[in-house]
Amino acid sequence: MKKAMLRAGCLGLAAALLTGCGAASSQPGSLPETTGSSAETAAPDDGTIPTLKWIQPGNGMPRNYDAWQAEVNRYLEEKIGVHLDVEVVPWGDWDNRRNVLVSTGGDYDIMFTDFKTYASDVAMGAFLDLTDMLPAYQELYGMIPENYWLASSVDGRIYAVPTLKDSSMTQYFIWDQSLLDKYSLDVSEAHSLAEIDPALRAIHEGEGMPSFILSQNGAIPILNVYDQMGTGLPAIGVRYDDETATVVPTLEQQDVQESLALLHQWYVDGIINVDAAIHEEDTAPKPCSFGQGWSLAAKTTWGPNMGIEATAVQWGETIVSNDTVRGSLNCISANCAYPEKALELLQLANTDTRLRDMLYYGLEGENFQYTQDGKVEKLNDDWSMAGYTQATFFNVSLLASDEFDQWAEVKELNENAVPSVLLGFDFDASAVKDELMNCTSIYNRYKSELLTGTQDPAVGVPEMMAEMRAAGFDQILQEAQAQVDAFMQSKAQ
Numbered sequence: 305m306k307k308a309m310l311r312a313g314c315l316g317l318a319a320a321l322l323t324g325c326g327a328a329s330s331q332p333g334s335l336p337e338t339t340g341s342s343a344e345t346a347a348p349d350d351g352t353i354p355t356l357k358w359i360q361p362g363n364g365m366p367r368n369y370d371a372w373q374a375e376v377n378r379y380l381e382e383k384i385g386v387h388l389d390v391e392v393v394p395w396g397d398w399d400n401r402r403n404v405l406v407s408t409g410g411d412y413d414i415m416f417t418d419f420k421t422y423a424s425d426v427a428m429g430a431f432l433d434l435t436d437m438l439p440a441y442q443e444l445y446g447m448i449p450e451n452y453w454l455a456s457s458v459d460g461r462i463y464a465v466p467t468l469k470d471s472s473m474t475q476y477f478i479w480d481q482s483l484l485d486k487y488s489l490d491v492s493e494a495h496s497l498a499e500i501d502p503a504l505r506a507i508h509e510g511e512g513m514p515s516f517i518l519s520q521n522g523a524i525p526i527l528n529v530y531d532q533m534g535t536g537l538p539a540i541g542v543r544y545d546d547e548t549a550t551v552v553p554t555l556e557q558q559d560v561q562e563s564l565a566l567l568h569q570w571y572v573d574g575i576i577n578v579d580a581a582i583h584e585e586d587t588a589p590k591p592c593s594f595g596q597g598w599s600l601a602a603k604t605t606w607g608p609n610m611g612i613e614a615t616a617v618q619w620g621e622t623i624v625s626n627d628t629v630r631g632s633l634n635c636i637s638a639n640c641a642y643p644e645k646a647l648e649l650l651q652l653a654n655t656d657t658r659l660r661d662m663l664y665y666g667l668e669g670e671n672f673q674y675t676q677d678g679k680v681e682k683l684n685d686d687w688s689m690a691g692y693t694q695a696t697f698f699n700v701s702l703l704a705s706d707e708f709d710q711w712a713e714v715k716e717l718n719e720n721a722v723p724s725v726l727l728g729f730d731f732d733a734s735a736v737k738d739e740l741m742n743c744t745s746i747y748n749r750y751k752s753e754l755l756t757g758t759q760d761p762a763v764g765v766p767e768m769m770a771e772m773r774a775a776g777f778d779q780i781l782q783e784a785q786a787q788v789d790a791f792m793q794s795k796a797q
Contacts, residue, residue, distance in 0.1 A: 522755025739776030
């Protein structure tokens with residue numbers, strides 16, 4: 305794949321702040337060239353140590369935050385001459401808090417964001433353009449694959465540092481191994497809904513209970529093979545491997561239609577729980593469920609969370625797209641007083657294991673301790689920061705209980721992921737903003753019943769599409785196709 309155009313020339317603010325920025329230029333048709341060393345960053349003129357505020361979602365502020373902050377600040381002052389103030393916003397409050405910060409240019413230096421709002425927040429001017437600054441921070445810039453910088457770009461400019469983790473998307477069926485053993489079932493080659501049908505039926509008949517328990521979000525992976533172009537509307541997209549890049553109504557496509565029909569049959573047959581369309585997410589044991597991640601997560605996360613021995617079998621290909629990379633981004637405020645220091649902090653978090661462990665595990669001696677072989681023993685589960693919002697997984701110390709390095713599997717998945725044909729493309733919805741908003745509202749009314757099999761897709765899909773077309777769906781499709789065609793043409797040049 306050819307590289308997307310990332311234009312040269314320093315941003316005015318960045319040029320004023322970053323020594324030697326003029327040397328970090330690029331030619332049209334390529335990412336900026338890297339320089340040979342890290343940037344030198346300036347301290348405040350009055351000699352004080354700047355404090356950078358980092359806003360993240362999570363489970364609220366840690367109870368021992370003050371002690372942790374003091375320890376982190378001692379370390380950061382020595383390493384890069386900054387202090388850190390973290391605000392951990394509870395998940396339930398995150399959307400409102402983020403909206404206020406973005407709309408008011410609020411008091412923060414670094415903020416987590418993701419694919420749901422990133423492009424629109426960039427359009428509002430909320431975040432600093434990092435394109436010309438990044439090459440000077442070579443440790444950070446060089447460790448993140450070019451495709452990920454491409455996926456993080458908007459109109460050819462980079463406004464975020466992507467979190468290098470499970471940044472591609474791999475779906476898995478998660479099985480209760482005890483039930484597979486009980487009914488002598490081999491699901492190792494069952495990689496689609498149709499292929500797991502016999503095992504689901506065997507468990508359902510043997511246990512007399514639903515064997516594919518869904519929440520109201522439904523079997524969303526059936527739509528994930530379509531790149532939604534940043535629209536936020538899963539009913540429209542381009543199949544990730546379609547070299548013609550044809551924008552389609554996803555729920556009218558044969559592959560999705562077949563999956564919806566099978567889900568409905570399972571619902572009728574009692575394989576899917578009767579309350580699926582209103583069922584909340586939970587961690588109760590399930591005969592078969594699904595999740596996005598990596599196979600070893602069955603041993604480290606999915607199984608322990610459900611209290612079962614779990615086995616994971618991959619569902620479909622591993623894909624990398626704008627949305628998968630944008631699942632975790634950190635942006636620097638356009639109003640940040642010390643943008644070089646903020647970028648240096650993000651570089652350190654992504655390259656320094658000591659700092660990364662403090663962000664990920666908490667306060668040494670209270671939340672965790674190191675073992676003699678350099679692994680981590682957790683002392684409690686009190687740490688409330690969400691590790692995936694901060695920096696790469698690949699420099700986090702392994703747990704003492706880890707019998708294997710699950711991050712090695714994640715790296716391999718990322719390296720072998722199939723890129724979406726629209727990697728680097730962002731849909732500009734300004735011409736169809738009202739139509740998109742109305743169609744998204746209509747889709748949200750239908751999605752739970754359709755994606756859980758509760759409603760017959762032969763009835764529900766035509767009804768939903770008729771409503772959406774009356775609300776301007778075809779105008780959205782035509783506008784998207786015109787923009788996609790222009791993108792594909794520029795990529796081919």
